[in-house]
Amino acid sequence: MAEEQNLRDLKERMKLISDADPAQYHNDFSLRRYLKAFKTVDSAFQAILKTNKWRVEYGVAVLHENKELIEKYSNKARVLRHRDLVGRPIVYIPAKNHSTTDRNIDDLTKFIVYCLEEASKKCFEEVVDNLCIVFDLNNFTLSCMDYQVLKNLIWLLSRHYPERLGVCLIINAPVFFSGCWAVIKGWLDENTSGKVTFVNSEMDLCQYLIPDMLPTDM
Template sequence: MSEITDGKQVSYADLKDLKERMKLISEADPNQYHNELSLKRYLKAFNTVDAAFQAILKTNKWRNEYQVATLNEDNIIVKKHLENNKARVLRHRDMIGRPVIYIPARNHNVNDRSIDELTKFIVYCLEEACKKCFEEVVDNLCIVFDLKDFGLNCMDYQMIKNLIWLLSRHYPERLGVCLVLNAPGLFSGCWAVIKGWLDENTSSKVVFVSTEEELCKYLIPDILPQDM
């Protein structure tokens, strides 16, 4: 038997097998954070029990080495980027209840940033958004890139690569939709590059929104910040 989630099947036998393997991790590390829904996401993303289990081990190792637990509002790096309005996890959700990460491109300058610090801030945003998920109902996120006042100095290919890597390796199946608002014509060349890095499934989740009517299919425009 299997359970169909987001068009993908998760075998009950595979889930049972992965749970048994996870018991060994839980005994060694009682604080490991994977629950049954997390295991299903890894199975959907990595297809086999062996691949999912190895991916979980890598994520656990990364979380410890990267000190993910220290990335909170009191962290000096996080605090700086919040004050500079680099991104924000919104109080309100999208139309189907997904937490929303809002990223205003105009507040970003590729020539004036530390990629290591920025990546830590991205992880903070992903962590905060994931905590807001109603996991039993919807366990994925809405990421909004607002390209109003976008210039080529705002285009940070390495940051986008890092975000794609994080979502694929350590936050699998967490991206529900990525909305791109107010994209100017010059962004078309940037998108051609970025699209080449995405698999077909992820690429299909990227939606370009050019009107308020289109935006209302995904979220209420009034929830987007006016102070960033």
């Protein structure tokens, strides 16, 4: 199959960098995600090189040591202890706790990367290697709407965490959010927008996860 041949070819290219720096190694699951997202061996390899460079320059491996940052933004998002019904780690985001006037975009982006890293570490890749992101729009107001943060999240997912998003659930959305969504959807490719689901009832939510696992202390 072409898919398996592409994987073999990409693994051969990866030897060039993994032999020089073992820390740069991506396992087969990661390589498959890059191939799926970037289509060709050459494009996937170039994307991996860019991700490896970004991870070093951004200090991704040590973000968990920045306790001050994690504490500062701890009410913005949380990687839950529980998983969704197919085993995905869950990143829960209560949008009501966000305000465009009370955030440093660079620090908040680092916190987003920290959350993506922590969630990715929880993946049982042999079973499911993608994430469930839940945006809870309960008590959401327009002052909570931060387009730049969402652009950064979309960029991170597409460039450095390709195919990590399994499903994005938007719960408790107010009617006026449809206008916001029209803008956001324009930034997403068809594959990604197809992973976004608006959940309109607790019964619908039960198709994805157990509602009682969502935090009430944020």
